[in-house]
Amino acid sequence: MKRIVIVFLFLALAGPAFAFDHSYKNWNQVLGEFVVTQGTQSRVKYRALKKSPAKLEAFVKEVAKVTPEEFAAFSKEQQTAFLLNAYNALVVKLVYPEIYGIDEIGDITGLLSSPFSQNFFTLLGEESDLNDIVALLRKDRPDPRIHFALCNSGRSSASLRAEAYIAERLDAQLEDQTRNFINDRNRVSFVSGRPPRLFVSNIFETYRTDFPAEEEAFRDFILKYLVLDDDEVRDKIRKKTTYLVYGRENSTLNRAQE
Numbered sequence: 212m213k214r215i216v217i218v219f220l221f222l223a224l225a226g227p228a229f230a231f232d233h234s235y236k237n238w239n240q241v242l243g244e245f246v247v248t249q250g251t252q253s254r255v256k257y258r259a260l261k262k263s264p265a266k267l268e269a270f271v272k273e274v275a276k277v278t279p280e281e282f283a284a285f286s287k288e289q290q291t292a293f294l295l296n297a298y299n300a301l302v303v304k305l306v307y308p309e310i311y312g313i314d315e316i317g318d319i320t321g322l323l324s325s326p327f328s329q330n331f332f333t334l335l336g337e338e339s340d341l342n343d344i345v346a347l348l349r350k351d352r353p354d355p356r357i358h359f360a361l362c363n364s365g366r367s368s369a370s371l372r373a374e375a376y377i378a379e380r381l382d383a384q385l386e387d388q389t390r391n392f393i394n395d396r397n398r399v400s401f402v403s404g405r406p407p408r409l410f411v412s413n414i415f416e417t418y419r420t421d422f423p424a425e426e427e428a429f430r431d432f433i434l435k436y437l438v439l440d441d442d443e444v445r446d447k448i449r450k451k452t453t454y455l456v457y458g459r460e461n462s463t464l465n466r467a468q469e
Contacts, residue, residue: 231277233289235375237270238296241303246373247467251395253370254467255303257310264307270300275333282335288378291348295360295376298344301332302364306464315462316364327363355421355432356385358414359392367398367413367461393436398458401444407453416457426451
């Protein structure tokens with residue numbers, strides 16, 4: 212009996228067996244080693260990662276250990292950073308083992324199913340899919356900037372940031388991601404003509420309800436981040452006489468040249 216009491220006291224004093232690493236050491240090492248910038252976007256060295264996946268797999272295990280109670284105790288910023296990093300890492304985990312046989316993530320599951328609805332990991336104690344993470348992020352008045360931080364491996368999706376999202380810098384990181392995305396001419400571009408047109412990424416259409424509802428406010432959201440020296444062009448973008456054209460999704464893998 213005395214021995215049991217001593218063991219209990221030792222465990223109580225030692226604290227919890229697992230404390231989540233909000234600095235994301237393992238995930239940061241993966242990003243630093245396997246993510247490169249090519250042009251205006253990032254690319255992933257999937258083949259190199261396939262040879263050395265230990266840090267990625269370690270981070271995925273860290274994510275799986277977080278309980279609903281622990282997650283509830285995170286701050287709002289910690290929760291958002293956790294979900295963004297988990298989503299991006301799990302997409303990479305899904306892709307890298309299959310990298311020699313696929314051109315896009317959809318090739319993994321085929322035409323009859325979606326890789327984003329495939330249960331292949333544990334999140335908050337439940338078998339989950341990637342859509343579950345997006346749903347958690349979009350719950351209760353979502354921050355539209357999250358869509359420029361979620362990388363689904365396609366070239367038209369957000370770029371994979373070469374550092375983990377962390378609570379202390381989350382706002383600045385999301386601002387930077389949004390600004391970079393909107394100033395990429397492959398994602399947002401103005402074309403003068405009759406009529407003038409504003410081409411925007413399909414992300415704005417897919418998640419339209421997460422952005423300002425009124426069209427004028429929606430255009431102002433884009434203009435807030437779009438770097439423009441021409442006031443005339445800015446005025447044209449704001450007017451409804453400039454047609455809003457949504458681009459097509461490009462699901463080609465964001466693989467780096469290796």
